[in-house]
Amino acid sequence: MGPTGGSSGGFCKFLSMTSSNGGHEYTFAGANMTSFVRSWLASLDGPEAVSAGLLEHAANDVIAGDRYSYGASFMMANIGSRATKTEASDDELRLFAVFMVFQQADFPGATQTLWEGPTIHVRRAFDYANSLTSAVVAQRLRQSVIDRAVREVPPELTAMLNNSMNHDPARIAAHEREMASILHREIRAANLIDPGGEADFDFRLLQSQL
Known part of the structure:
Protein backbone atom coordinates (compact mmCIF):
# COMPACT_ATOMS: atom_id res chain seq x y z
CA MET A 1 0.00 0.00 0.00
CA GLY A 2 2.96 2.31 0.32
CA PRO A 3 5.52 3.48 2.84
CA THR A 4 4.78 3.10 6.50
CA GLY A 5 7.60 4.97 8.13
CA GLY A 6 8.61 8.55 8.58
CA SER A 7 6.61 11.67 9.26
CA SER A 8 6.66 15.34 8.45
CA GLY A 9 5.78 18.50 10.29
CA GLY A 10 2.86 19.11 7.97
CA PHE A 11 1.27 15.78 8.69
CA CYS A 12 1.93 16.05 12.42
CA LYS A 13 0.00 19.32 12.20
CA PHE A 14 -2.74 17.49 10.27
CA LEU A 15 -2.87 14.89 13.02
CA SER A 16 -3.01 17.53 15.77
CA MET A 17 -5.88 19.34 14.13
CA THR A 18 -7.94 16.16 14.02
CA SER A 19 -7.10 14.67 17.42
CA SER A 20 -9.19 16.90 19.67
CA ASN A 21 -10.83 14.76 22.34
CA GLY A 22 -13.46 17.20 23.51
CA GLY A 23 -15.66 15.84 26.27
CA HIS A 24 -16.43 12.51 24.63
CA GLU A 25 -16.67 9.45 26.84
CA TYR A 26 -15.36 6.07 25.72
CA THR A 27 -16.84 2.95 27.27
CA PHE A 28 -16.82 -0.66 26.11
CA ALA A 29 -17.60 -4.05 27.65
CA GLY A 30 -18.54 -2.45 30.96
CA ALA A 31 -15.29 -0.48 31.26
CA ASN A 32 -14.86 3.28 31.17
CA MET A 33 -11.83 3.76 28.92
CA THR A 34 -12.04 7.54 28.57
CA SER A 35 -8.81 8.43 30.35
CA PHE A 36 -6.83 5.76 28.52
CA VAL A 37 -8.24 6.61 25.08
CA ARG A 38 -7.60 10.33 25.50
CA SER A 39 -4.02 9.67 26.55
CA TRP A 40 -3.53 7.24 23.67
CA LEU A 41 -4.92 9.71 21.14
CA ALA A 42 -2.55 12.39 22.44
CA SER A 43 0.38 10.00 22.02
CA LEU A 44 -0.32 9.73 18.29
CA ASP A 45 1.04 13.24 17.88
CA GLY A 46 4.29 12.35 19.65
CA PRO A 47 7.57 10.69 18.70
CA GLU A 48 6.41 7.30 19.96
CA ALA A 49 3.78 7.04 17.21
CA VAL A 50 4.62 4.45 14.55
CA SER A 51 3.89 4.26 10.82
CA ALA A 52 3.16 7.99 10.59
CA GLY A 53 3.89 7.85 6.85
CA LEU A 54 0.49 6.21 6.40
CA LEU A 55 -1.12 9.57 7.19
CA GLU A 56 0.35 11.06 4.04
CA HIS A 57 -1.55 8.47 2.02
CA ALA A 58 -4.66 8.97 4.15
CA ALA A 59 -4.59 12.66 3.26
CA ASN A 60 -3.91 12.55 -0.47
CA ASP A 61 -3.27 9.09 -1.90
CA VAL A 62 -3.87 9.01 -5.64
CA ILE A 63 -6.28 6.09 -5.14
CA ALA A 64 -8.93 7.98 -3.23
CA GLY A 65 -10.80 4.84 -2.22
CA ASP A 66 -7.82 3.69 -0.16
CA ARG A 67 -7.46 6.83 1.94
CA TYR A 68 -9.62 5.77 4.87
CA SER A 69 -7.95 2.37 5.07
CA TYR A 70 -4.53 4.06 5.28
CA GLY A 71 -5.67 6.15 8.22
CA ALA A 72 -7.26 3.13 9.88
CA SER A 73 -4.04 1.16 9.37
CA PHE A 74 -2.13 3.91 11.16
CA MET A 75 -4.51 3.64 14.09
CA MET A 76 -4.28 -0.15 14.25
CA ALA A 77 -0.49 -0.07 14.01
CA ASN A 78 -0.38 2.10 17.12
CA ILE A 79 -2.52 -0.20 19.26
CA GLY A 80 -1.92 -3.61 17.68
CA SER A 81 1.77 -3.70 18.58
CA ARG A 82 0.99 -2.71 22.17
CA ALA A 83 -1.78 -5.30 22.50
CA THR A 84 0.57 -8.03 21.24
CA LYS A 85 2.90 -7.67 24.22
CA THR A 86 2.43 -10.12 27.07
CA GLU A 87 2.22 -7.18 29.48
CA ALA A 88 -0.55 -5.46 27.49
CA SER A 89 -3.06 -3.71 29.73
CA ASP A 90 -6.76 -4.50 29.73
CA ASP A 91 -7.49 -1.15 28.08
CA GLU A 92 -4.98 -1.85 25.31
CA LEU A 93 -6.66 -5.19 24.61
CA ARG A 94 -10.12 -3.62 24.69
CA LEU A 95 -9.14 -0.85 22.29
CA PHE A 96 -7.60 -3.42 19.97
CA ALA A 97 -10.87 -5.40 20.07
CA VAL A 98 -12.88 -2.26 19.26
CA PHE A 99 -10.67 -1.44 16.27
CA MET A 100 -10.51 -5.03 15.07
CA VAL A 101 -14.26 -5.59 14.93
CA PHE A 102 -14.75 -2.19 13.26
CA GLN A 103 -12.14 -3.11 10.66
CA GLN A 104 -13.66 -6.54 10.06
CA ALA A 105 -16.98 -4.85 9.26
CA ASP A 106 -15.23 -2.56 6.74
CA PHE A 107 -15.63 0.63 8.80
CA PRO A 108 -19.41 1.22 8.91
CA GLY A 109 -20.35 4.88 8.62
CA ALA A 110 -17.03 5.93 7.12
CA THR A 111 -16.46 7.38 3.66
CA GLN A 112 -13.61 5.38 2.14
CA THR A 113 -12.30 8.38 0.20
CA LEU A 114 -12.09 10.68 3.24
CA TRP A 115 -9.91 10.29 6.33
CA GLU A 116 -11.33 12.65 8.96
CA GLY A 117 -8.72 12.02 11.62
CA PRO A 118 -8.03 9.79 14.63
CA THR A 119 -10.73 11.06 16.97
CA ILE A 120 -13.57 10.57 14.52
CA HIS A 121 -12.26 7.10 13.70
CA VAL A 122 -12.16 6.19 17.40
CA ARG A 123 -15.69 7.46 17.97
CA ARG A 124 -17.03 5.52 15.00
CA ALA A 125 -15.24 2.37 16.17
CA PHE A 126 -16.67 2.64 19.69
CA ASP A 127 -20.15 3.37 18.36
CA TYR A 128 -19.99 0.27 16.18
CA ALA A 129 -18.51 -2.01 18.85
CA ASN A 130 -21.12 -0.85 21.35
CA SER A 131 -23.90 -1.61 18.85
CA LEU A 132 -22.91 -5.26 19.35
CA THR A 133 -22.78 -7.30 22.53
CA SER A 134 -19.43 -8.09 24.09
CA ALA A 135 -20.09 -11.75 23.33
CA VAL A 136 -20.54 -11.00 19.63
CA VAL A 137 -17.32 -8.96 19.49
CA ALA A 138 -15.45 -11.77 21.24
CA GLN A 139 -16.97 -14.38 18.93
CA ARG A 140 -15.77 -12.45 15.89
CA LEU A 141 -12.26 -12.19 17.31
CA ARG A 142 -12.16 -15.91 18.05
CA GLN A 143 -13.52 -16.75 14.62
CA SER A 144 -10.82 -14.64 12.98
CA VAL A 145 -8.21 -16.80 14.73
CA ILE A 146 -9.82 -19.98 13.40
CA ASP A 147 -10.15 -18.48 9.92
CA ARG A 148 -6.43 -17.73 9.84
CA ALA A 149 -5.59 -21.19 11.16
CA VAL A 150 -7.43 -22.91 8.30
CA ARG A 151 -6.23 -20.51 5.61
CA GLU A 152 -3.66 -22.23 3.44
CA VAL A 153 -0.51 -20.24 2.78
CA PRO A 154 0.53 -20.55 -0.88
CA PRO A 155 3.83 -22.48 -1.15
CA GLU A 156 5.33 -19.68 -3.24
CA LEU A 157 4.62 -17.18 -0.45
CA THR A 158 6.30 -19.44 2.11
CA ALA A 159 9.28 -19.81 -0.21
CA MET A 160 9.53 -16.04 -0.67
CA LEU A 161 9.38 -15.50 3.09
CA ASN A 162 12.07 -18.07 3.76
CA ASN A 163 14.24 -16.60 1.02
CA SER A 164 13.86 -13.14 2.53
CA MET A 165 15.26 -14.54 5.78
CA ASN A 166 18.07 -16.41 4.01
CA HIS A 167 16.58 -19.69 5.24
CA ASP A 168 17.92 -18.84 8.69
CA PRO A 169 16.17 -21.24 11.15
CA ALA A 170 16.45 -18.75 14.01
CA ARG A 171 14.85 -15.93 12.02
CA ILE A 172 12.13 -18.21 10.69
CA ALA A 173 11.37 -19.45 14.21
CA ALA A 174 11.24 -15.85 15.48
CA HIS A 175 8.79 -14.96 12.71
CA GLU A 176 6.59 -17.93 13.60
CA ARG A 177 6.60 -16.88 17.26
CA GLU A 178 5.59 -13.37 16.24
CA MET A 179 2.69 -14.71 14.17
CA ALA A 180 1.58 -16.88 17.08
CA SER A 181 1.67 -13.90 19.45
CA ILE A 182 -0.58 -11.95 17.08
CA LEU A 183 -3.18 -14.73 17.17
CA HIS A 184 -2.82 -14.98 20.94
CA ARG A 185 -3.52 -11.24 21.19
CA GLU A 186 -6.96 -11.76 19.68
CA ILE A 187 -7.70 -14.68 21.98
CA ILE A 193 -14.37 -9.01 27.19
CA ASP A 194 -16.22 -12.35 27.23
CA PRO A 195 -14.65 -14.52 29.95
CA GLY A 196 -15.81 -18.08 29.73
CA GLY A 197 -17.42 -17.54 26.35
CA GLU A 198 -17.37 -20.22 23.65
CA ALA A 199 -16.36 -23.13 25.82
CA ASP A 200 -15.61 -25.20 22.71
CA PHE A 201 -13.23 -22.64 21.18
CA ASP A 202 -10.05 -24.54 22.07
CA PHE A 203 -11.51 -27.68 20.53
CA ARG A 204 -12.58 -25.84 17.37
CA LEU A 205 -9.14 -24.26 17.05
CA LEU A 206 -7.46 -27.64 17.48
CA GLN A 207 -9.75 -29.17 14.86
CA SER A 208 -8.93 -26.37 12.43
CA GLN A 209 -5.24 -27.17 12.70
CA LEU A 210 -5.58 -30.89 11.94
Missing part, protein backbone atom coordinates in the same frame (compact mmCIF):
# COMPACT_ATOMS: atom_id res chain seq x y z
CA ARG A 188 -6.66 -12.67 25.06
CA ALA A 189 -8.82 -9.74 23.98
CA ALA A 190 -11.79 -12.06 23.43
CA ASN A 191 -11.32 -13.74 26.80
CA LEU A 192 -11.10 -10.37 28.53
